[in-house]
Amino acid sequence: MKGMLIKDFCILKLQKNAVLVLLAMCVVFFMKSPTYIVNLFPMYGFLLVLGTLTYDEFDRGYSFLFTLPVSRRGYVKEKYVFGLLFCGGIWILSVLISLIYVWITKEIPIDDALMVNYAVSIILVLVFMGTSIPVQLKYGNEKGRLAVVAIGVGGFAVIVGGIQLGKVFDIEMTAALQRVEKMGAGTVSVIGCIVSVILIVISYKISVRIMEKKEF
Secondary structure, eight states, X not given: OHHHHHHHHHHHHHTXXXXXXXXXXXXXXXXXXXXXXXXXXXXXXXXXXXXXHHHHHTTTHHHHHTTSSOOXXXXXHHHHHHHHHHHHHHHHHHHHHHHHHHHHHOSSOOSHHHHHHHHHHHHHHHHHHHHHHHHHHHHHHHHXXXXXXXXXXXXXXXXXXXXXXXXXXXOOHHHHHHHHHHTOHHHHXXXXXXXXXXHHHHHHHHHHHHHHHOOO
């Protein structure tokens, strides 16, 4: 697995332009709100992780890759470990930058609401990871991209639809969000971690099954 991890980090080095665009976008959003970087930076980072899957598939890369001492299960495991390490590292870095900025500028209070925001951001990344990797492995580069976009659009549609339903049934969404904040960052983090771990485990098993049935 160590060799595979090194390979994927080397692939990221080849995506310098994408990384620079990512940094530029994060700077722009960071100037609007110090929490934006925590919400967006890890998510964009995971898109770079998906790019390593595209690279492996390119020009019948899987056919060569599995002539090496790499099992299909080991390959899938490495992708999840790589995603967790890379996105987790980006999340920690963005949280530290955001906290330092907030502490210096005093623009917003460092309270439970801010901590809940941080916790939710990494939970969303894990959910996106758990849904996107199996889809990418199942449908390949082109169809996989469309499917991932569909997942993102579908998730956005669900959120918007939920807000609209809340208005129809006279449910105050602000009050609902406040109740979540009152649960505290610790409670939200624990619940989110449990749900995320279950999702990642299920996603991993599905991905392994997909790879074991895949023909190259």
